[in-house]
Amino acid sequence: MSTHAQQVGWAALLKPAWFPALAVLVGGVLLHSMNVLMLATVLPSIVEEVGGASLMSLPNTGFLASSIVAACCTGYINAAIGARRAFAMGALLFGIGALLCALAPSMVQVVAGRFVQGFGGGLLSAMAYVLVRATFPEIVWTRAITLLSGAWSLSILVGPLLGGVFATYGHWRGSFYAVTALAAVLAVLALRALPRTLTGHGARPRVPGLRVALISTAILAMSIAAASPVAWVKAVLVVASIAGLVLTLRLDRRAPTPLLPSDAFSPRTMTGIGLWLVLLISAAFSPLQIYVPTFLQVLHGLDPLVAGYMVAGGSLGWTGASLIVAGAPPRWVDRLLVLGPLSMAVGLFGLAGLLPLKPFALSIGPIVLLGIGIGSTWAFTAQRVMSGARKGEETVAASSVATVQQAGGALGAALAGLIANLAGLSGGLTIADVTAAAFWVPGCFIGLALAATAAGILLTRAEGP
Helix, strand or coil: CCHHHHHCCHHHCCCCCCHHHHHHHHHHHHHHHHHHHHHHHHHHHHHHHHCCHHHCCHHHHHHHHHHHHHHHCHHHHHHHHCHHHHHHHHHHHHHHHHHHHHCCCCHHHHHHHHHHHHHHHHHHHHHHHHHHHHHCCHHHHHHHHHHHHHHHHHHHHHHHHHHHHHHHCCCHHHHHHHHHHHHHHHHHHHHHHCCCCCCCCCCCCCCCHHHHHHHHHHHHHHHHHHHCCCHHHHHHHHHHHHHHHHHHHHHHHHCCCCCCCCCCCCCCCHHHHHHHHHHHHHHHHHHHHHCHHHHHHHHHCCCHHHHHHHHHHHHHHHHHHHHHHCCCCHHHHHHHHHHHHHHHHHHHHHHHHHCCCCCHHHHHHHHHHHHHHHHHHHHHHHHHHHHCCCCCCHHHHHHHHHHHHHHHHHHHHHHHHHHHHHCCHHHCCCHHHHHHHHHHHHHHCHHHHHHHHHHHHHHHHCCCC
């Protein structure tokens, strides 16, 4: 990355001519990311009306698996219809899925709607990175990516708010109708605001059925592992899911049209190491969103809304740090690639020690520090994945950022569930069991953050294509 690329200010990106496209891209990522937490807010109301308590985990499972499959197929969809149309199609599918949920007479249709939503959301998220490359010059990529990452972090604020407003007044379906309307508006704006993009010529690419099936099976195994009360079953499923992802990667490297860059997860290239860093920091961040709200409620008696917004401090730390460091000079970028994940390790260490202690406000510092760590690293990592792409793999490398981010989140969720149950949480939400889990869940994830620190060191030494 050139010195000039780091020294440009926000004015270089926020030009009037670019603002509509930038707003559409940020809106697409926010629409996708906020719906995970929106569903968590309204799910009890859904079960109360339509039943299906035994299926409560499936709406999120279907959404996550479908999102990752869509992200893996973005290269093929982009070649067939172009990035602009693919982004608009993602918004349209997202709205259709939300409408299915709004009209659902049973939990089965909610699951089906979430599956459709997930595919649309996966397209929105992945195509946003592709369109950053197609819309803006490289000197402003870092700042554009910063805004996209800010949308992910702001989802913790927007998601519970949107769901909570409707659930409080007994109209959970209204939240899905609102999402349907927002998605329809986004689809129209995308076709008007985003630049035309090239499509492939000749025969349209085939969908990589075997690799997509392996990814879907691996994500399903992760989801079942997180929900299973039997420890050895959880361990077997996690190992099987990792083996499935490794096999997918091996097959992908031999494929004529890969889903990921040919050097994905290579320890010797900028793109390969960058994807390791994306995977590890995404996984290390996941316990904050999944378990910390429960720990705060049980150990300190906080109500769900207060606990949820306390955890939002991590998102605010992510957003604030990403905005502050976006214009960092080159000599500081290498430092941030190391200091960011190291800060996450310190934050996780602090959570492991302070979560059970009173007052609960002691945990605010580590929560914010965890967000600051990922926020100060994310945009620079994504930029290096994209700029380090081999010739002809630029689009695949750009779309792989969202794919690997979601895979990291899924892997982190499965590992967090395994650790929590091994710590005793499967026996119920007793004070003793939750206290043990509150130590072991963040404590065990310190290792992932330290591995990410090592990846950051390697990334500072990697050379471009």
